[in-house]
Amino acid sequence: MENLMWLVTIASIIGTIANIYKRRWCFGVWAVTNAIWVGYDIWKGILPQAALMAVYFCLAIWGLFQWKSETLLKVKVND
DSSP, rough: HHHHHHHHHHHHHHHHHHTTTOOOOOHHHHHHHHHHHHHHHHTTTTTTHHHHHHHHHHHHHHHHHHHHHHHHHHHHHOO
């Protein structure tokens, strides 16, 4: 299990780096990794952290749709 969580940690960092480079797919990475962290934190009994990761999950989904909307708007304006 520890190896899996290290992979999730690395994926989360990759998502952060992708955000720095303004890559929309970072929100998908964050959504998946945050969902995994929610489950892991609940399993470990770390409920405050699970709540935080659940909020981060929701923010990642919001960001995904927000960036999609802005991208579509930019395409329409440039046409």
